[in-house]
Amino acid sequence: MKTFLATVSAALLLGACASQSPPPDWQANAHASLKTFTSAYLSGNTRLAEFEFSRAKLDISSTGRADLLARAELTRCATRVASLEFDDCAAYQPLAPEARPEEQTYAAFLNGHWTGINAALLPPQHRALVLNSTTSASVLGTIEDPLGRLVAAGTLLQNQRLTPADITLATETASAQGWRRPLLAWLGVQLKRAQDGGDKEATDRLQRRIALVLQSAPKNQ
Template sequence: MKKLAITFSLLLAGCASTPASPDWQGNAYSALDSFTSTYLKGNTRSAEADFARARADISSTGRADLVARAELVRCAVRVASLEFDDCAGYQPFAADAGKAERSYAAYLTARWQDVDAALLPPQHRAMVGSSATSVSTIDDPLARLIAAGALLQAGRLSPADTISATESASAQGWRRPLLAWLGVQLRSAQEAGDSEGVTRLQRRINLISASL
């Protein structure tokens, strides 16, 4: 399974090919992959350290556009966990980002009027437009969560997609997004007056919280 839903090719796109990849590329890939895993599991301190290592390796190139792409990786993982901050880490580098990255940032921050679907990572293209489909059609679980988070921000998320996102996080054992998506379901159950559903969802939340 690919842990980076937008894939590391986003980060390395445009880099000159060489017979042997420079150390910073492998180091940055490893750090970003570790960041993604630890963040989704709910280990904030380790995740922040991993991302700092990735940023340091990428910054050694002097390429602001590559830093922008790395920041979009972080933003996407946060969106999957329903932590919306307008991709704050990406914003200082937005001017150096390419068209594809700007479109992806717009997708992640619910500015869909600025999204060019053709420039989005393939798994997200079907989410945009009048014929948008369910997130359950996305094979990669992290990409599915990212799409669900983007749809939620844009006010386009269906109840079925909420369940799909929740169970995707559950199947992977990703505590952070699972708690967030269970919270969405809990609020819906409360608003609907579904006391049985509220009790069941709260039991799940308590079980996960106790393991943190």
């Protein structure tokens, strides 16, 4: 995800790279808003996340570039996938005809539609997941970027290729970053597995951990 977000930002700031002049305000503002959106969303601050994403969309829309807006929507979709919130990238779909093949491929990847996908068009950190159809644990563990790892884990869950080790890795990745939203989602996955397996000790432990995360969340978010 970090790689993809960097790609989005690079596209928004393309004008700045092409000359010595400062970038237009919309570029710098959209870049900053997307970064703040991602951080706020993962922390569980829905109000701030929605505000910052609306700001980014407003700045990008001023260009009349639907392709750039599509990339921004995929940034939001990927952040949601990391938190196990799947909606087929609904806000991206109306913009899909204007998107480049790279964005169209990434949307398919995020939604778990991997049949016939061109892995070469994906961010490098996610290519091996599509190319390796037999296992996931070793591949998931090689993704160094925490958010990219959680995005990958979310796509593996949709493809029913997630192993118990993957679930633990995703949970502890979110925990290490202090990202409440994906942490609660992945703890929920672990809790259901413990309940389905009749593991009372694990169920009680996970419920206590979930309660602790909920208590740490600021109010009115």
